Amino acid sequence: MLTSGGDSPGMNAAIRAVVRVGIYSEMEVYGIERGYEGLIAGDIKEMSISSVSDIIQRGGTTLRTARSAYFMEEDGFKRAMDMLENFEIEGLVVIGGDGSLAGGLTISKSGVPVIGLPGTIDNDLAYTDYTIGFDTSVNTVLSAIGNIRDTSSSHERSTVIEVMGRRCGDIALFAALTGGAEIVLIPEEEPNINSICRRLIQGKNRGKQHSIIMKAEGVNISSQELADIITERTGLETKVVVLGYVQRGGTPSARDRMLASCMGHKAAELLKNNSGSRAVGIRGTEIVHYDLEEALNMKRSYDQSIMELADILSM
Ligand code: F6P
Numbered sequence: 087m088l089t090s091g092g093d094s095p096g097m098n099a100a101i102r103a104v105v106r107v108g109i110y111s112e113m114e115v116y117g118i119e120r121g122y123e124g125l126i127a128g129d130i131k132e133m134s135i136s137s138v139s140d141i142i143q144r145g146g147t148t149l150r151t152a153r154s155a156y157f158m159e160e161d162g163f164k165r166a167m168d169m170l171e172n173f174e175i176e177g178l179v180v181i182g183g184d185g186s187l188a189g190g191l192t193i194s195k196s197g198v199p200v201i202g203l204p205g206t207i208d209n210d211l212a213y214t215d216y217t218i219g220f221d222t223s224v225n226t227v228l229s230a231i232g233n234i235r236d237t238s239s240s241h242e243r244s245t246v247i248e249v250m251g252r253r254c255g256d257i258a259l260f261a262a263l264t265g266g267a268e269i270v271l272i273p274e275e276e277p278n279i280n281s282i283c284r285r286l287i288q289g290k291n292r293g294k295q296h297s298i299i300m301k302a303e304g305v306n307i308s309s310q311e312l313a314d315i316i317t318e319r320t321g322l323e324t325k326v327v328v329l330g331y332v333q334r335g336g337t338p339s340a341r342d343r344m345l346a347s348c349m350g351h352k353a354a355e356l357l358k359n360n361s362g363s364r365a366v367g368i369r370g371t372e373i374v375h376y377d378l379e380e381a382l383n384m385k386r387s388y389d390q391s392i393m394e395l396a397d398i399l400s401m
Contacts, residue, residue, distance in 0.1 A: 096205070116132055121186070147181075178201070
């Protein structure tokens with residue numbers, strides 16, 4: 087098992103579940119350090135029941151992680167495959183985002199079955215409703231919104247809060263709806279500057295003392311540029327807060343621990359049953375799994391009804 091790409095809260099809960107269910111099912115479980123980099127280097131150790139004690143509540147990944155450019159090269163990939171053979175690894179669990187699972191797919195095409203678990207705060211994988219770490223990340227953003235509101239309303243300011251998510255706007259969208267932001271901008275929709283300015287002015291005229299503009303990092307205008315335009319066109323003093331890596335850390339929420347534990351359990355079960363290469367996800371409340379390649383080819387679309395609701399509720 088390895089974790090790869092950006093870490094996400096709940097990865098440790100998934101590691102723990104894979105190890106414990108694996109051992110319970112009479113398999114030997116090995117942990118690979120630093121993702122595909124560690125696989126190439128042979129940083130592989132046998133895991134025991136106690137090696138995953140006291141980690142369910144910890145953010146990050148105790149196996150550590152990396153983004154490996156070398157693994158993408160022919161030579162690096164061959165070394166990784168050689169290492170799997172040296173250690174007689176018969177199946178691999180990859181916990182990570184789309185790039186990490188795509189790496190797993192290339193391994194599976196060379197003959198080693200791979201089970202993918204969606205570990206990323208971005209919630210950008212089409213085959214699953216939720217990814218491990220997304221819920222915690224949204225909660226971290228909510229806590230930041232609370233703090234920013236206090237100071238913004240004291241100073242009667244607007245604040246552009248920039249959140250992560252790459253090309254996916256889910257962190258921004260869910261945090262905006264649940265945090266009561268006045269405006270939300272996501273990469274899936276073109277920003278409408280006129281409408282943003284109009285809404286902010288209307289809010290001010292109704293007596294709003296501050297406004298929160300939640301902006302996903304993938305939107306095609308920089309946060310500072312947006313803040314400058316708002317200040318110039320509305321007269322409202324507008325600050326920028328880029329939340330950055332705080333969104334990736336912290337103790338995982340109950341929801342992420344639950345998701346990670348159930349998905350880790352399913353991964354071990356699929357390997358035990360020789361089910362081939364699968365991607366584990368959740369649809370509604372049900373843990374599901376798809377052929378790994380099919381899962382990665384699914385096209386993602388954001389939930390427009392959440393956007394509409396966020397708009398209505400922030401009137
Ligand atoms: O994929 C998770 C993520 O945190 C994205 O939201 C963000 O764009 C990216 O990783 C940052 O990557 P890095 O850790 O390499 O700076």
